[in-house]
Amino acid sequence: MATSDGFPASFYGEPGVLGLLSNGISAFLVLLQNFNTPYTGNAPVGVENILAGVHLILIGGICQLVAGLLSFRKYDHLSGTSFIGYAALWGSYGATQIYFGASAETPITASMPQQIMNNYSVSTDMLGNMSLNAVTETTYPLFMSIKESAIAGLVPYVFLSFILAFCSATVNYIMPFVFGAITATLIFEAVGLVASSWALVVAGVLELLILIFAIYGSAALLIKGLTQRLVLKGFGTPLFNVLLLGTTNSGSAQSIGQEKKKNTKYAEPMALGFFCDTVAPFIFTFYSFGYMKSFGLGATWLSIITVAQLFSSYYAHLRQDCYHTTKFGLHATYWLIKAWDEFVLSVLVVGDSKLVSGREAMVGDWFFVVAGVVVCVGSLNTDALELIHNMLFVLLTLSTVPQIPLQGYYIFFGVACSLFTAVSLYGTFARLINTIAEKSLIPVGPQPISSDMLKKALKCCRAEQGDQEALPQTDQASDALFYLLNGVAALSAITGSSSSTNPAFLNLTVPWVLISGAIIQAYVSRLQVTGTGRFGSVIPSIYVAVWATWTWFKFAGNLLQFSTETAYGFTAGAIALLVINAFLMLIAAYRNLVLLFLTTVMEVVLVCLLLSTLQRLPLQLEIAMLALLSIICIYGALASLVNCIFSQRLLPMGPPLIKEEVKQESAPELPCPVSYSQHTSGLMKIAGLLEEGGVCGVPTDTVYALAASCKNPRAIEKIYNIKDRPAEKPICICISNVEQLVAAKPPFSPLLWEFMRNVYPGGISCIVNKGDWLFKLGVGPAYDRVGTKDSIMIRVPDHTVTNHLCDLTGPLAITSANPSGEPDSTHHTMVIKRLGNKIQGVLCDGDSNEVVASTVVNCLKIDEGTIAIVREGCVPAVKVRQIFERVKSTMA
Helix, strand or coil: CCCCCCCCHHHHHCCHHHHHHHHHHHHHHHHHHHHHHHHHCCCCCHHHHHHHHHHHHHHHHHHHHHHHHHHHHCCCHHHHHHHHHHHHHHHHHHHHHHHHHHHHCCCCCCCCCHHHHHCEEEEECCCCCEEEEECCCCCHHHCCCHHHHHHHHHHHHHHHHHHHHHHHCCCCCCHHHHHHHHHHHHHHHHHHHHCCHHHHHHHHHHHHHHHHHHHHHHHHHHHHHHHCCCCCCCCCCCCCCHHHHCCCCCCCHHHHCCCCCCCCCCCCCHHHHHHHHHHHHHHHHHHHCCCCCCCHHHHHHHHHHHHHHHHHHHHHHHCCCHHHHHHHHHHHHHHHHHHHHHHHHHHCCCCHHHHHHHHHHCCHHHHHHHHHHHHHHHCCCCCHHHHHHHHHHHHHHHCCCCCCCHHHHHHHHHHHHHHHHHHHHHHHHHHHHHHHHCCCCCCCCCCCCCHHHHHHHHHCCCCCCCCCCECCCCCCCCHHHHHHHHHHHHHHHHHHHHCCCCHHHHHHHHHHHHHHHHHHHHHHHHHHHCCCCCCCCHHHHHHHHHHHHHHHHHHHHHHHCCCHHHHHHHHHHHHHHHHHHHHHHHHHHCCCHHHHHHHHHHHHHHHHHHHHHCCCCCHHHHHHHHHHHHHHHHHHHHHHHHHHHHCECCCCCCCCCCCCCCCCCCCCCCCCCEEECCCHHHHHHHHHHHHCCCCEEECCCCCCEEEEECCCHHHHHHHHHHHCCCCCCCCEEECCCHHHHHHHCCCCCHHHHHHHHHHCCCCEEEEEECCCHHHHHCCHHHHHHCCCCCEEEEECCCCHHHHHHHHHHCCEEEEECCCCCCCCCCEHHHHHHHHCCCCCEEEECCECCCCCCCEEEECCCHHHCCCEEEECCCCCHHHHHHHHHHHHHHHC
C-alpha cells in the first residue's frame, strides 16, 4: 500500500496502531499523576503538571490527531471520529494540567497585592496542587475556576465515549474495551475533582486497563498491517451485528438527499461534526447556569474542540459536500467567537451599566441568526434530524442577541445549549451507526422537502431562461463559508466603529472580527487553494490581511495610543490594501456580479480605514458600508450554498462582467477515431473496432480503461505494448452482469456466489480460480492471455455504456487507460492525449464517476473464510470487509 513520504507503512496501513497507542500512553501519563498524590502524600509541583500537560498535548493530542486524519483517508468513519475526538479530549486535559501547574507555581505572598490576599485562602486541591480559593465573588474572575471548567469538559466526553464504545462493539471487540475503560476513567476523574482522592485511585486502575487494552490492540493491528492477516484475535469480529439495532428506513435521506455525487475516497465526517457540537454547548451550559465562575480554561477547551470541528468541515470539503463544509465551518466559528467573547467579558473589569451597554452594542449575533436560517434552507432536502439540529442552532443564536436583558440572558442561553447538546448527542450516535451499517438503522426522519419541490420553489426566484445552467467550475464548496465569514466580520466591525472611543467595547469586538475575518478565513483560503478556478484563494487570503489590519488598528491604536508617525504606517498599509483590492475587483469581474459587488463595497470600506488613520472618517459612511457588505454576504452565502448542493444556478449570482475570449481555432486533428457514448452509432462503431482486433479507450464506473476483445489474443498483446505494461502483471476481463457467469457454470462455492452478488455491479474486481468455464463465457483463443495460469480477475462495472458494449462484443480484456506508473485517466481527453496515437478509438463519456481505479479482492481462499485486499481503490477496504462479514454471517 502506498504511503505518505517518511511515514511508517504500518501506521499508514493501520492508523489504529497510532491511535490506540496514543490513548494508552496518555492514560498512563494521567495514571502517574493520580497515583502520586494519594499514596505518597506529596503534591506534584507545578513543573511536573506542566510537563505532563505538554506530553498529553503532544502524544494524546497531536499524535492521535494524525491517526484520526489517516483513518478518514482510509474511509474509516468510526476510528476517524474516535481518534480526532479523543485528540481533543487529551489535548484539553493536557491544557488543564498546565493550568494546574501554573496555579501551583503562582507566588502567593511575594507578588500579590494584600487586597487580593485578603479575599483568597490557600489550599490544596484534589490533584494535590496548591491553589487560591476565592472568598468573595468580586475578585473570583482574577483566577480561573479550573476544577469547574475541567468537570464541564469531562462530562460530555463521558457520554460520547460511551457512544463510541457501543458503536465500536459493532466492528470488533478490542476498541469497545479501550473506549469503555476511557468512559469509566472520565467518570472517576470528574468525581476526583470534587469528591476525594479515592476516585483518582480508581481512575488510575482504569487507566492501567486502558494501557493494557491499547497495547494489545496496537500489537494486533500492527501484525495485521505487516502480515495482511489477522494473527491476534479481536479485530474483524464484532461483539454483535449492527443490523440488530433496527430495520432499514427505505425513505432515508441517505438515498434521497443531496443529489451531487460525493467523493468516496474519504470517510463521512458528519459524526465528528455532531461530536463537537455536543462538547461545545455543554460547556456553555455549565457556564450559563453558574457552575463555572470564570471562562479561561473553558475557552481553551472550546478552542481545541473547534479545531476538531474544522477538520470535520475539511473532510466534508474533500468529499465535495458543500452543505456540511458550510455548516460545521459556521458552527466552529460561532463556538470559537462565543468562547473568547465570554472570556473577555469574564476578565474585563467594567461597571454593570457599561457591561450592559457593551452587550447591547454588539450586533454580530444577528448575523449568526440569519446564517443559521441560510443553513436551514440548505438542509431542507436532507433529513428531519438535520433540519431540527439547524433550527435549534437558530434558537441558540437568538438566545444570545444583545437585546435580551442581562437577567434572563444566561438562562435562555443555557436552556438553548441544553437542547442543542441533546440533539447533537443523538446525531452523533445516529450518524456513526448508520455510516457503519451503511443503512439508516437509527431513525433520522424523512426528507422535509423533496429535491424537485425545492428546486421548483427556488427557480421561482429567477427567470425561466437559464434554469438548467450548470454550475461554473470556478464555484467551490467553500464559497458559502467565505461569504458567511466576511459577513460576520463586517457586521461585528460596526460595533468597533460606533464605539471607537471606548476601549472596553473594542475589547468585545476583537474576537468577532479577528476570529471570523482572519483566523477562520485563513482556513477557507486553504480550502480554496484546491479549487479549479484561477486565483481561487487570492480573495480570501487578502481579506485575512484586511480584517487583521482593521482589528489591529482599531484595537491596538486606541489601547496603545499610537503616535502620528505610527498612524502613518497604517495609512500606507491602507493604501496598499486599496490598490490590491482593485485587482481583486478585476478578478471578481471574471466570476460573478455578487462577488464583484462585495469587492467593490470592500474598496469603500478600505477607503474608510484610510480616512480613519488620518482621523477624517465620517462614521456614518463606514457603518453604512459595513452593513451593506454583510447584506451582500448573506445573499452570496445562500445562493452559493443552494447552487452548490444542486450543482445548478438555482439562485442568480449574476453573469461575469468580463468574459474570457475563446479563440475560434480550427479543431486539431485527433490522433484516433472518437465516438460518443450518448449515440448508439458511436457504441456500434467502437464495438466494430474491437471485433476487428483493435484496442479502444472506454469509460467504466471508475476510471477510463483500455479494452480488447477476448476473442483476439493479438489485441490483448497490443495492450501490453501500448501501456508498456510488465508481462507479469495480468489483465482482467469485464462482463456485463453476474448472470453471464451463472450461464458459464463455474465451480464456485455458495459463499463466493453470494459475495459476488453483493459486490457486482460496482467498483470491485474479484480474483477467482481459472477454468474451462471461461470458454463458455466467450473468452475464446485469448484464454492464456488473460489472468494468470491459475486465476482470473473479473469486473462487472456499474456503468450502462460499458455493459452494453460487453453485450455487443462479449467479454472484454480491460486495464486502466494510462501508461504504466502514471496516474489514471479520468476524462476521455486524457486518454486521447496520452495514448491516442497508439489505439484504434476512444468512446467519449466525459468525467469519470470516480477518481481512482477499482478495488481488487483476492477470493481464492474465500471458502476458508478469508479474503485479501490486493489493491485498495474507489471502494474502501473497510467497506469490502464489512460486506464480506455480513455475507458470511448471512450464510452461516
